[in-house]
Amino acid sequence: MNATTLPLPVATAALGTADDRVRLFSRLGWTAIGIAVVLIAVVVPLMALVAPDGSALHLSSYALTLVGKILCYAICAVALDLVWGYCGILSLGHGLFFALGGYAIGMYLMRAIGHDGVYKSDLPDFMVFLDWKAYPWYWAFTDHFWYCALLVVLVPGVLAFVFGYFAFRSRIKGVYLSIITQALTYAAMLLFFRNDTGFGGNNGFTDFKRILGFDIYAQGTRVALFVLSGLTLVGVLILCRYLVTSKLGRVVTAIRDAESRVMFCGYDPKAFKLFVWTLSAVICGIAGALYVPQVGIINPSEMAPQNSIEMVIWVATGGRGTLFGPVIGAFVVNLAKSVFTMIAPEYWLFFLGAIFVGVTLFLPQGIVGLFRRRRGGGAA
Amino acid sequence: MAMPAGIAKPGAPAGPLMWRSAFSACSWREWLVVVVALALLLALVAPAFAVTADDLKPLASDDFADKATAVDTLMSAPDERVAAILAAMGSDQLFFTDETHFYIGDGTTYVDAITGAKAEPKADALKPVEINNRVRGKIDSAQSALALLSPDRGVRSKAIETLAGSPDPALAKLVDAAVAKETDPALKARLELVQAAFALKSDNPATRLAAIKALGRSENPQTRLLLLPFVQKNADGSFVEPDADTRAAAQTSLDAIDRSQKKGELLGALFSGVSLGSILLLVALGLAITYGLMGVINMAHGEFLMIGAYATYVVQGIFRSHFPGAENWYLVAAIPAAFLASAIIGAVLERTVIRFLYGRPLETLLATFGISLLLIQASRTIFGAQNVEVANPSWMSGGIEVLPNLILPWNRIYIIAFSAIVVALVWAILNLTRLGLFVRAVTQNRAMAGCVGVRTPRIDMLAFAIGAGIAGLGGVALSQISNVGPDMGQSYIIDSFMVVVLGGVGQLAGTIVGALGLGIVSKFLEPFSGAVLAKIIVLVFIILFIQRRPQGMFALKGRSAEA
Known part of the structure; x- marks a missing residue:
């Protein structure tokens, strides 16, 4: 039950001779990355800021936010691919880490509202509403951006580490682990829905005004966040690719394919799994932190189990174990979602359900696998 | 990511539910009135016109204390006219033109409150008998006491429950009569507890002590409230109840109730x-x-x-x-x-x-x-x-x-x-x-x-x-x-x-x-x-x-x- 027998391309790549390291990216890969960086850092800012309103080249703030949002999702998808595609851990709870990152930066954004809230109080509106007199202890220092940025990394990281330590120590794996991660995010959602938890209950955080002194709704700020998300995605892609082509990556892939055998070879799978798992959670947290300022709201429904499962389907649609694939998957599924929810909202769930069933039945290697098969099944 | 969470729907069914309970409370009262009236017609051989104009006179005054006394007076000799008058008062349907003429009506048809005969008072001279919460409480318990004599077991059971919560000494006699008549053993036991609750207010310490002990057998959380005053202290630190034996008995009874709860x-x-x-x-x-x-x-x-x-x-x-x-x-x-x-x-x-x-x-x-x-x-x-x-x-x-x-x-x-x-x-x-x-x-x-x-x-x-x-x-x-x-x-x-x-x-x-x-x-x-x-x-x-x-x-x- 634990061993997945899918012949994934990277597995074959990793089985090459011991000393020649797999190239980080092929020439084509580097070109694609170069084009992506130029698009994100030069073309989009020009289109959004310089091109005049109404011209065909102008990028509306709606489109900018939509693509920026999907970039954040893509970061999550890559992080999830790292644990699922390369380590065989199917997490149904990555939405939790995403939301925790979002809440961490949300705390700063709430503090940054200052006295401009509805009640003109020192405290955020929801605390005034609940008749709280002071910030709870865990809100200490959250008015400093850098402290919150630290929390973005630490909170998901520590939670993932502690959870992973206990889960991997008792060798929970496969479906069991998936179910428990799902229960984890479900429990967290219930916790955050409570007003007493101190994170705004049902409504979460919203009505942000500024970030680091900049107006959060200004086009310039939006573009900056967009560029930051895009470059983070590229960075995460390179980092993950570096990891999976390293020696560590080979052990991790081996754990996915035959954990017991790795153990008998003298490795301790627990440490490897824990490292990859925690790193993936941290990346998800960062994605959440980039997401929240762009969409302007974070609430507990981000922790709903369904959101986490949707992340998995981005990976599956794009092709797991490919890193590039999940980015494609995130874009395809989410663009389809925005199209559907505009034209025929009642059919979106049918479509999403069909993707789940169709991809698992007919596209086990996702869109990327489709292209590879057409090219004759070569390695990356 | 913006899928709606299937959880955030607190209070969604509150609207219809509230309506339903308001509706049933209203119909319950009307229903009770009908049953009470019927029960009295059947169960009591009613002397004609036991209610006199003098009994009703205080109801025309502005003093709510007088009205409360009037309810007690009426309850000293309950019959079907008393039930009808109380019911009308409770639902704001009792009117008067002067201190001797009282009418029950719904705004279109009226009957004379004392005789029950059809009457046609001048509509512009009618003044409603106003009641406050204290009087309303009196009326409610009086109605419950009347309901004790109902042939319907469910009505009696409900009435006992209401009375157990707020015993009114003026009704003690009625409860005594009801205990004597009650045949259902379960209801009789509960009625005896209500009797004990009335006895708690008695001046005789021995009666009170017996009542406290009887209440300890009750498993009803409401009786707890009745016993509490016996173990509480005044502001100056002295006990409300001077007798130590009574206090100890009350404490024992309270503990028993807590245990059963x-x-x-x-x-x-x-x-x-x-x-x-x-x-x-x-x-x-x-x-x-x-x-x-x-x-x-x-x-x-x-x-x-x-x-x-x-x-x-x-x-x-x-x-x-x-x-x-x-x-x-x-x-x-x-x-x-x-x-x-x-x-x-x-x-x-x-x-x-x-x-x-x-x-x-x-x-x-x-x-x-x-x-x-x-x-x-x-x-x-x-x-x-x-x-x-x-x-x-x-x-x-x-x-x-x-x-x-x-x-x-x-x-x-x-x-x-x-x-x-x-x-x-x-x-x-x-x-x-x-x-x-x-x-x-x-x-x-x-x-x-x-x-x-x-x-x-x-x-x-x-x-x-x-x-x-x-x-x-x-x-x-x-x-x-x-x-x-x-x-x-x-x-x-x-x-x-x-x-x-x-x-x-x-x-x-x-x-x-x-x-x-x-x-x-x-x-x-x-x-x-x-x-x-x-x-x-x-x-x-x-x-x-x-x-x-x-x-x-x-x-x-x-x-x-x-x-």
């Missing part, structure tokens, strides 16, 4: 725990079978619940339109219908999707999640996004009162019995039939079972269908206690996953203990920590538990365990 709460938590557990059991049973057999957690399992519940709804509709006389028994027909509907859909899914994914449990997880989305949206398209109404049959409403503060609703009792029967059937199928033998064989060692001639794909399909069918039965049960809507399956599914994780793979005993344990533990935690924290505590407990027993409570032992 604790017992009631404990039993209540236990019962709701078993009730929750029995529902989890119905949900988890099918899940455990398919998981044990195929190593697949079926994420669409909750939707089989939903299918079962909607099947119940459809059967109810058919009974309403075709067999209106037998509507009460639609549930009996719904049981096989729900089982078949879920089982057939389950079998179709197994044939068309799941069997292609054997050996890839994680992909199956995703595919079944997709199926659950499809089923949810399909039911939304067919039945609408709103919850549908499934009525309790009359034989399922109400409950049995075990203790004064513990009422066990019939629908919960039936559900517990129902799930016990289902468990017994599943046990019988697994252990006594040839199919069950095959299922167990495939669970333990698929390859070996195939080698000796078991057609494993067929077993898979049948087992999956049975698992789905059991979930459908769970849907019938759920339709009786909670809302039936497209995403109803989602709220139980994670808990039942936990049951399977806790109970171990493919073990009937594990599932039973897991479900009941989870249900009882969460219900016992809830009073201390609230429902949400209880869930989180249970989850943390399960994660820690798995540290000790990774294979669940009832792990398969021996060579097959590593399969």
Whole structure:
């Protein structure tokens, strides 16, 4: 039950001779990355800021936010691919880490509202509403951006580490682990829905005004966040690719394919799994932190189990174990979602359900696998 | 990411509920008045016009204290006119033109309050008899005292309950009379407690002491309030009750009441725990079978619940339109219908999707999640996004009162019995039939079972269908206690996953203990920590538990365990 027998391309790549390291990216890969960086850092800012309103080249703030949002999702998808595609851990709870990152930066954004809230109080509106007199202890220092940025990394990281330590120590794996991660995010959602938890209950955080002194709704700020998300995605892609082509990556892939055998070879799978798992959670947290300022709201429904499962389907649609694939998957599924929810909202769930069933039945290697098969099944 | 969460709907049913309770309170009072009037006509040989104009005179004054005294005066010689006057006063239908002329009317027709004869007062001269809360309280207890003489046991029982909460010394005589007349032993015992409550206000210390001791036998939480003043201190530190013996007796009685109340709460938590557990059991049973057999957690399992519940709804509709006389028994027909509907859909899914994914449990997880989305949206398209109404049959409403503060609703009792029967059937199928033998064989060692001639794909399909069918039965049960809507399956599914994780793979005993344990533990935690924290505590407990027993409570032992 634990061993997945899918012949994934990277597995074959990793089985090459011991000393020649797999190239980080092929020439084509580097070109694609170069084009992506130029698009994100030069073309989009020009289109959004310089091109005049109404011209065909102008990028509306709606489109900018939509693509920026999907970039954040893509970061999550890559992080999830790292644990699922390369380590065989199917997490149904990555939405939790995403939301925790979002809440961490949300705390700063709430503090940054200052006295401009509805009640003109020192405290955020929801605390005034609940008749709280002071910030709870865990809100200490959250008015400093850098402290919150630290929390973005630490909170998901520590939670993932502690959870992973206990889960991997008792060798929970496969479906069991998936179910428990799902229960984890479900429990967290219930916790955050409570007003007493101190994170705004049902409504979460919203009505942000500024970030680091900049107006959060200004086009310039939006573009900056967009560029930051895009470059983070590229960075995460390179980092993950570096990891999976390293020696560590080979052990991790081996754990996915035959954990017991790795153990008998003298490795301790627990440490490897824990490292990859925690790193993936941290990346998800960062994605959440980039997401929240762009969409302007974070609430507990981000922790709903369904959101986490949707992340998995981005990976599956794009092709797991490919890193590039999940980015494609995130874009395809989410663009389809925005199209559907505009034209025929009642059919979106049918479509999403069909993707789940169709991809698992007919596209086990996702869109990327489709292209590879057409090219004759070569390695990356 | 912006999918709506199916959870944030607090207070949604509040509107209709409030309306309903307001409506029933109103009709209850009117109904009471009618019954009281009838009862008095029948039970008392009423002397004609015992009410005199002098008795009513204070009602015309502005002083509410005078009005309260007037109610007491009226109650000293109760008859049907008194009942009618009090009822009219309580519902603001008593009017007067001057101090001697009182009328009861609804604005169009009037009767003379004293004689009951038809009257036609001048409408512009009519003034309403106004009452305040104190007078209203007096009227309420007076009406309850009158209701004590009603021939209807239910009315008497209700009246005793009201009186026990706020004893009014002016009514002591009526209660004494009622005790003498009461024939029902249970009601008589309760009435005697009310009598004791009246006696508490007596001036005679011996009477009071006896009353306090009698109240200690009561298990009614309301009597606690009556006893409390006897052990409280004044502002200056002295006791309100000067007599030490009386104080000690009151304390003993209070302790006895507290003990019985604790017992009631404990039993209540236990019962709701078993009730929750029995529902989890119905949900988890099918899940455990398919998981044990195929190593697949079926994420669409909750939707089989939903299918079962909607099947119940459809059967109810058919009974309403075709067999209106037998509507009460639609549930009996719904049981096989729900089982078949879920089982057939389950079998179709197994044939068309799941069997292609054997050996890839994680992909199956995703595919079944997709199926659950499809089923949810399909039911939304067919039945609408709103919850549908499934009525309790009359034989399922109400409950049995075990203790004064513990009422066990019939629908919960039936559900517990129902799930016990289902468990017994599943046990019988697994252990006594040839199919069950095959299922167990495939669970333990698929390859070996195939080698000796078991057609494993067929077993898979049948087992999956049975698992789905059991979930459908769970849907019938759920339709009786909670809302039936497209995403109803989602709220139980994670808990039942936990049951399977806790109970171990493919073990009937594990599932039973897991479900009941989870249900009882969460219900016992809830009073201390609230429902949400209880869930989180249970989850943390399960994660820690798995540290000790990774294979669940009832792990398969021996060579097959590593399969």
